Amino acid sequence: MNRLRALWQNVNASLWFVPTLMVAAAIGLAFALVFLDAGMSHDWVPDYPLLFGAGSDGARGMLTAIAGSMVTVAALIFSLTLSTLAQVSSQYTSRVLRNFMADRANQLVLGFFVSIFVYCLIVLRTIRGGDEGGFIPSLAVFMGLVLALVSIGVLLFFIHHMxxxxQASTIIRHATEETHKAIGRLFPEELGEEAGPQQAQDLLRQAGELRWQPVPARATGYVQSLDEKALLVLARQLAGVVRLEHGIGGFVARGAALVSVARYEQATVTLTEELTKQLTDCFSLGSQRTIEQDAGFGLRQIVDIALKALSPGINDTTTAIIGIDHLGALLAQLADRRFEQQLRADQARVRVIAVRPTFAGYVATAFDQIRGSADGNVAVYLRLLTALATIGQRTHAPERRRDLRQQADLIAEAARRTLATDYEREQVRERLEQVLPRLAD
Incomplete structure (x- = not known):
């Protein structure tokens, strides 16, 4: 099931899936209208000459012209799409290309023009005139004209949409919205019984005495998703514990340990082919990270855009500030969420030792590299401090506020070290005095 879910996510985010469905629908519509015309045996031309006033030659000529123009426009759209993808990859980051490919509007526009081309070809082959017996599917021909007229609006929409x-603000907003949905799905999430802090330490100490047997990965790639419920079931069946060696978004090489397993009876686990397959099937590996179970990847996309904006070749502080604002909004959403513990217990014994993201890790992902790339940029330092204040208002957890204060101290240190004038340093100092009280325990 986990592999099927990952396959569906990849297919649904491809540029070919929706257009293929639309082509199939266009073929079905063409045959349906042709059979409807043949079954009705009604001559539409004399009754409605303005709508259906075309003989067999006229119908062929019109559909030929529509088909030729549609395939030309489709080629233009494919060229514009590829050109846009190349521009986005070079100016922002290649990690947002998946968002463009998964954009439903792009998929529908590509499918629409290709579908009209296929529709016209299907209808063209059914038109007969003169000695051929004389058959003009007037309804099908009229539908081709309607679709051609609608395509003008679709083309204008596509140009506006692209x-x-x-635009940088649109790319960052889409990445933020996708990450916002992922956070809503992933935090909180409960599996098995949660262990209390002291109980967790006891269980972890108990699990550390076991004989661990590593399970090698069968492929190379990033962990895109995993089925923890299935891992919990397998751990119960083994009367032991499963320890994850990589979390969501982690990279694993073929043959490296993906998970480790152990039994509580101190017996070494025999890794049969069936058991290895069951364990590895709980993971989905791919060539790139995805956001479905990896909220950190959404943060990573925005950080990469901000880093590219701060690079000497681009030097776009405004885009970096937009990214910081959205990162602050996402971390504020995470600030009051409960993060899952590392251990999953069952019957007073740990069953799964997971690799969990932490709030401190997300804060470091969001701000560390941006701070390091903002040497001498007072606007970025000020906006980072503002983002920390926004996040701090959403949490009263002492350890999370300490993480935020640590970031504030690092920003202040970077400002003292890299800002060139006393005026700029004073700006940072004043902002820091406003922010620190909001981050107090």
Whole structure:
């Protein structure tokens, strides 16, 4: 099931899946209208000459012209799409290309023009005139004309959509919305019984005395998703514990340990082919990270855009500030969420030792590299401190506020070290004095 879910996510985010469905629908529509015309045996031309006033030659000529123009426009759209993808990859980051490919509007527009081309071809082959017996599927021909007229509006929509989609603010907003949904799905999430702090330490100490047997990965790639419920069931069946060696978004090489297993009876686990397959099937590996179970990847996309904006070749502080604002909003959403513990217990014994993301890890992912790339940029330092204040308002957990204060101290240190004037340093100092009280325990 986990592999099927990952396969569906990859297919659904491809540029070919929706257009293929639309082509199939266009073929079905063409045959349906042709059979409807043949079954009705009604001559539409004399009754409605303005709508159906075309003989066999006229119908062929019109459909030929529509088909030729549609395939030309489809080629233009494919070229524009590829050009946009190349521009986005070079100017922002290649990690947002998946978002463009998964954009439903792009998929529908590509499918629409290709579908009209296929529709016209299907209808063209059914038109007969003169000695051929005389058959003109007037309804099908009229539908081809309607689709051609609608395509003008679709083309204008596509140009507007692409012009909007390549703007930095739009790219960051889409990444933020996707990450916001992922956070809502992933935090909190409960599996098995949660262990209390002291109980967790006891269980972890108990599990550390076991004889661990590593289970090698069968492929190379990033961990895109995993089925922890299935791992919990397998651990119960083994009367032991499963320890994850990589979390969501982690990279694993073929043959390296993906998980480790052990039994409580101190007996070494025999890794049969069936057991190895069951364990590895709980993981989905791919060539790139995805956001479905990896909220950190959404943060990573925005960070990469901000880093590219701060690079000497681009030097776009405004885009970096937009990214910081959205990162602050996402971390504020995470600030009051409960993060899952590392251990999953069952019957007073730990069953799964997971690799969990932490709030401190997310904060470091969001701000560390941006702070390091913002040497001498007072606007970025000020906005980072503002983002920390926004996040701090959403949590009263002492350890999380300490993480935020640590970031504030690092920003203040970087400002003292890299800012060139006393005026800029004073700005940072004043902002820091406003932020620190909001981060107090």
């Amino acid at each position: 012009a909007t989609a390549i």
